[in-house]
Amino acid sequence: MSGSLVIQQSGNSVVTDLGRFRGPRFGLPVNGALDQFSARAANILTGNADSAPLLEITALDFRMRATTDILVAVTGAPLRLTVDGRECQQWEPISVRAGETVALRQITGGLRAYLAVHGSVEAPVLLGSCAPDTVIGFGLRLTDGTELKTSRSVPPIRQPYFDLPLFRLGLTRPEFSSHAVVEVTDGPDVDEFGDTADLLYSTEYTVSARSNHIGLRLGGDLPERQSGAEVLSRGVPVGAIEVPSRDELLVLHRGRGVTAGYPVLAVVTTRSLDVLAQARPGHTITFRRTTVPDATAKHRAALRELENLRSTVSTVFALLGIGSRPSWQQFAPAAGS
Amino acid sequence: MPATATPTPVEVFESGDAALRVVASSPDREANWSTVHALAGWLEAAGADGVHGAVPTYDSLLVEFDPGVTSARQVRAFVLLGMRQLDFIGAPARAPREFSVPVVYGGEYGPDLERVAEHEQLPVEEIIALHTAKSYVIRCLGAPAGSPMMDGPDFPLPVPRLKDPRLSVPAGAVAVAGRQAVIAPAMAPGGWCVIGQTPLAVLDVTSEPLVPYLPGDLLRFHPIRPEEFTTYAGRKLEAAQ
Incomplete structure (x- = not known):
């Protein structure tokens, strides 16, 4: 109905x-x-x-x-x-x-x-x-x-x-906490930041109130691009970390413009994008470097957990008849029938 | 897409656990552009489980995928297979379509026209003449909302971006920056210099595709008078027959 x-x-x-x-x-x-x-x-x-x-x-x-x-x-x-x-x-x-x-x-x-x-x-x-x-x-x-x-x-x-x-x-x-550890892999342009790239892993960043579904803006010590060459617009992935200004780090989320002309310092893993989605203004964030195979493994482990949940739910719902006739009716005919 | 008999070689870079960046970095910019667009076309057409799609721009291509279904390693192999196919069969050719775009220049429609003229040290009429003088190849679809990104008009100098980007630029805004030109399909913030506006609707969210052009198509501007703006109201941008 x-x-x-x-x-x-x-x-x-x-x-x-x-x-x-x-x-x-x-x-x-x-x-x-x-x-x-x-x-x-x-x-x-x-x-x-x-x-x-x-x-x-x-x-x-x-x-x-x-x-x-x-x-x-x-x-x-x-x-x-x-x-x-x-x-x-x-x-x-x-x-x-x-x-x-x-x-x-x-x-x-x-x-x-x-x-x-x-x-x-x-x-x-x-x-x-x-x-x-x-x-x-x-x-x-x-x-x-x-x-x-x-x-x-x-x-x-x-x-x-x-x-x-x-x-x-x-x-x-x-887990939800006012301090989040966010895993990232090196971005395709990490070399453009020279030694300053390491600041990303040693700095505690604070989430700015100007963050939204397009991107989170983080305050803290910023890596600096070493070259000034013009970058042609190119596709940037969700999770890309850029340093567009001297004020803040920009971490792009799912509402990001598809193309941009800033070098990509690092990319947040699929799993950690969920953590960032829950970061409130004022919360603090530290970044931890990981590898693509490790990030993929963690994402798949989370998906397996959801698959287990799906199978539990489907068993329980079948017994209760949610979404179909209750299966217990097959075993227990009503009295008098 | 213009045919390229021999695609330029590409390099593949990690770009997180759900994307790869493919870059063509030969000295021939035109060949780089056709290569990444031909490769994007091949990836779309071939299709692979877990590959969401490809975003080609000038010399690079972002391939996005679902890391629950496939992996960076597998997608890299798929991209390299595509390159071998293109080497073998060549890039498919597609005849470009042409789009004619009426523009009201200056005034409330193009608030930065005089600023651009001043910067280029040319009369306003000459800026309009240069902007309408040639057909532009649409290089790629950019943000926001499938904007047609084009190599810019033959101005003497690159056009600087606005120091304070506008919070809102109307749909149909015709803008230039650096050595590029664009039309804004939807209202959005923007830091490019707006020199005019087209009355045609570029974006139609009720139809697929949402914008009528593809990379490789040609676009040409022609000036109209402000009083003609409303006579185009409600009309959509369409390819010339």
Whole structure:
């Protein structure tokens, strides 16, 4: 049964997905959920495909009401999660009844939370993705009163013993801290910085308030480019670390312009981009050098963890009949039938 | 894409765990450009699991991939295979299309026209004449939103960027910087000198592709009067038949 989510307090929230991977060849940044691990986990916890549209809620309090019974999961930065005033666990599926209010308050420790709904929500699509693109003005930014269409309803599932959490699926949650260690590999232009490149690994940087989904600006001792030769515009990867000015280090994130003319000092690993996505202004960051094979191995280990979660969720959901007929009905015919 | 019988050699550089940078660094800039664009075309056409796509610019190509599905090592091998194919079959030729772009120069449409004229020590009319004097090859699609990046007009001097970039440049802005020229498909911040504006819509987010041109296509500007601006309203940039 289709229904809708009525946004009561939008804060700073959008509908997004894992990104517009076909965008860069057309000059559009990939965009999409900045903390990809948390976004994938939220979708998996609600039985969705990893790439299904979900809500990204940044920094500010958020509240919505469901018009039908639904199943949701909230991941990402630690926060206070309630359903009609009942405290609920993040990183677990939650059953929400029609008319109940889901509230996310006091996002602390990190910056971005993800809310997925079983069956997902409807959003406009461009080049295969609903991810907002602020430069071309595409995407669904939520405002108070926005109604998001949902496609599936899930009958209420509730513990008979009130307030005990319904699920304990046991995903290892990422750690959130005001000091993050971010792993990087040497960039293709590291030699242009000579010995000053090492400053990147010995300096503690502070996240500036002028950071956003396009890039994080970090204050601290800056490596300096040794040559002044003109650089032709070229494609720059997400995670590229550049020194465009004497004031700040620039770390490009998923909203980055696809081409630029600055030398790339280092590149943040896929795994550590999720860590950066949760860094708040004022948080401190140190960089640690790693290798591409090691970075790939860590990313794949995280994906395996998500695959394990997916298989647990699919077993539990099959037993409860979420997304299909309950499988226990096959074993236990109703009395009198 | 113009045919190149013999692509120039390329070097492949690590660029994080999800991208590689491929660089053609022969002394022949034209050959470098055709090589990286031909290679991008081959990579798109061949397709490989986990390879998201390729972003070619002037002498380099960024190949992006999903490190959960493939790896830098495998993608490097795929790129080198592409180069051997291009060596063998040559780069495919595509007849360039031509785009004609009406521009209102100066005034509110081109707030930096006089600044550029002053810098070049030429009359404003001469700046317009030089800007409309030739067809430009679209070298690559840049930020923001698939901007057509072109080698600039034959001005005597490179054009310096604005000291204070504008927070917002309107869609259709026709701009120059250094030895390059561009049209802004979407409203965005910008540090290039805006000398005019086209009334045509360059970007259409309701259709694919979002912009009508490809690298290798030709683009030519022609001046129109300010009062003609509105007569083009709602029209899209399209290739000449």
